[in-house]
Amino acid sequence: MMAEAVAPPHLIISSKRVVMPERVAPATVVIADGVITAVERYGAVPDAVPLLDVGESVVLPGVVDTHVHVNEPGRTEWEGFETATRAAAAGGVTTIVDMPLNSIPVTTTVAALEQKARAAAGRALVDHAFWGGVVPGNDGQLAPLARAGALGFKCFLVDSGIDEFPPVSEADLRPAMTRLAELGLPLLVHAELPGPIARAAASHVPDPRRYADYLASRPAVAELEAVDLVLRLCRETGCRVHIVHLSTATALDRLRDARRAGLPITVETCPHYLTFAAEEIPDGATAWKCAPPIRQRDNREQLWRGLADGTIDFVASDHSPAPPALKCLEAGDFVRAWGGVASLELALAATWTGARARGRDVHDLARWLSERPARLAGLRGKGRIAPGCDADLAVFDPDARFTVEPSRLRQRHPITPYAGLTLYGVVRQTFVRGTCVFDQGDFPVGAIGRWVR
Numbered sequence: 001m002m003a004e005a006v007a008p009p010h011l012i013i014s015s016k017r018v019v020m021p022e023r024v025a026p027a028t029v030v031i032a033d034g035v036i037t038a039v040e041r042y043g044a045v046p047d048a049v050p051l052l053d054v055g056e057s058v059v060l061p062g063v064v065d066t067h068v069h070v071n072e073p074g075r076t077e078w079e080g081f082e083t084a085t086r087a088a089a090a091g092g093v094t095t096i097v098d099m100p101l102n103s104i105p106v107t108t109t110v111a112a113l114e115q116k117a118r119a120a121a122g123r124a125l126v127d128h129a130f131w132g133g134v135v136p137g138n139d140g141q142l143a144p145l146a147r148a149g150a151l152g153f154k155c156f157l158v159d160s161g162i163d164e165f166p167p168v169s170e171a172d173l174r175p176a177m178t179r180l181a182e183l184g185l186p187l188l189v190h191a192e193l194p195g196p197i198a199r200a201a202a203s204h205v206p207d208p209r210r211y212a213d214y215l216a217s218r219p220a221v222a223e224l225e226a227v228d229l230v231l232r233l234c235r236e237t238g239c240r241v242h243i244v245h246l247s248t249a250t251a252l253d254r255l256r257d258a259r260r261a262g263l264p265i266t267v268e269t270c271p272h273y274l275t276f277a278a279e280e281i282p283d284g285a286t287a288w289k290c291a292p293p294i295r296q297r298d299n300r301e302q303l304w305r306g307l308a309d310g311t312i313d314f315v316a317s318d319h320s321p322a323p324p325a326l327k328c329l330e331a332g333d334f335v336r337a338w339g340g341v342a343s344l345e346l347a348l349a350a351t352w353t354g355a356r357a358r359g360r361d362v363h364d365l366a367r368w369l370s371e372r373p374a375r376l377a378g379l380r381g382k383g384r385i386a387p388g389c390d391a392d393l394a395v396f397d398p399d400a401r402f403t404v405e406p407s408r409l410r411q412r413h414p415i416t417p418y419a420g421l422t423l424y425g426v427v428r429q430t431f432v433r434g435t436c437v438f439d440q441g442d443f444p445v446g447a448i449g450r451w452v453r
């Protein structure tokens, strides 16, 4: 396990439960210049170096959340780098990858990417990276965006909710995916097709306050047809495809088959799909509105099985905040309300709460929230506790509980469907490249987050 230290260590963290790629064991993590230089046996402590022994608390690799809508610049009143990255740090998240929308401008040009990086600089408490966007007609921007640091590209197959980020058709996707295959970068797909959604709307006029009507308006078949389309194009172009926020478990069989057939496909789901069930969502409760929607209880259990057997690779928050007025909380109007759940700070605890109840362990948690998302984003120095990786760590007490109090969350707006829920898993401290950015409720340093690319 010894690696040659390139610099004298500046911090050593010991725990009875360090979550490494292959196992969970007592260990000592040696950190120099923000990098893990060695992982040694527990109790092997060089002299004259600050030592933090967290005892029975778990040391996890910091969460890498590859699905975050920061919305700055342009919609900073929805969320911004300062608030989002404080929420991240408090939730054990050490790297976020920001989506190309809903900022203004959207990240579909190099100039927009540079604007976004400037907005994050000096404001972000954790490390951050950016996805670019594929929209109709920006083909020529993909290679320049990749050179400028975009880690991959996101597209919508259905209305995104934002006029500046229009959906793409099959005709747009084919050349874009060919280009991305050449670049070796993944295409992240919001996999719902408009046809089934339009058919649902034509056959039924919804009561805007009824959750069951909202659910029926975004049927599983919209996800299924979208998955079929992108699998077909994946086979044709060889482009890596990542399905974001999978909600319907009915897609799992075909995704499993596609992977067995060797297609370069990965899948994420979100904590809200793993936590909530349609049967329990009250009418008018628009805090739960997201797209695709939260489906029934048995669907949720199948998603957990998909995660357990590896058909679903990992969990990302899809942190997508909006101001209270846009969530239509008073009217409880599911048709008009902004779709999105902001859970950057709660993703680790919510996922752990469900995982724990289903007999999973902290090793699964690290794979689902750190290692595999880092791999999707190509961030080789992130997501693992191993020599050579950045010292991005979360000190986590898996047996402690807390009740979610919206006003105490660090995100900009205290809106959350998790309000009042008791979750397992308290983040005690968070380290970004060896610097403690969150310490038992405090934020001891300023905005040290860096753009990673």
Ligand SMILES: [Zn+2]
Pocket (backbone or CB within 6 Å): 067, 069, 099, 318, 320
């Ligand atoms: Zn999203």
